[in-house]
Amino acid sequence: MDEPGRDVHNISTDPWESIGLLHAWLDARRPPDGADSLLLRVLKLSEEVGEVAQAVIGAMGRNPRKGVTHSWDDVQAELCDVVITALVALRTMTPDAREVFTAHLERVTARSLGAEGRREAGVAAGSGGAGSADAGSGAAGGAALGS
Structure with a gap:
């Protein structure tokens, strides 16, 4: 649903600008609830x-009452919603969300892949493969990667 006067065709493709806009949009449309936000x-x-x-x-199709109700495209869209929602929550915590996220991603990547793993992942990333999503061995790195 488009808002009057809003050009939906001129929305930024920069993820962090969009996160900032979504954060501001949500803040403008919620009751003042302080820390509960x-x-x-x-x-x-x-x-x-x-x-x-x-x-x-x-x-x-694992629900026997319903059968197949979604596509893998639906799963991708829902995963994107998780990422967007997490980044908006991070932005709610700090105006420096981009920097906080980038620094954390760098730590997780370095801890999980190390120098040798980065070289291997570069080959996997270039081929479009999943690469070493399970390569994390550090506690926080593994947790961030789901292993």
């Missing part, structure tokens, strides 16, 4: 993760 945005993240699970179950 972050809590509610984190809870929204849990809701979005549940929608990923629902889409995977639907794409695999």
Whole structure:
């Protein structure tokens, strides 16, 4: 649903600019709830993760009452919603969300891949493969990578 006077065809493709715009849009449309704002945005993240699970179950047809209800494109869209929601929550915590995320990503990548792993991942990334998503051995690196 388009807002009057809003040019939806001129929306930024820069993810961080979009996160900032979404953050501002949400802040302008919510009642003043102070610290609860972050809590509610984190809870929204849990809701979005549940929608990923629902889409995977639907794409695999694992609900015997419903059968196949989703596509893998639906799963991809739901995963994108998780990322967007997480970044908006991070932006709610700090105006330096881009820097915080970039620094954390660099730490997780270095810890998980190390020099040898980065070379291997470069080959995998260039081929479009999943690469070493399970290469994390450090506690935080592994947790961030889901292993």
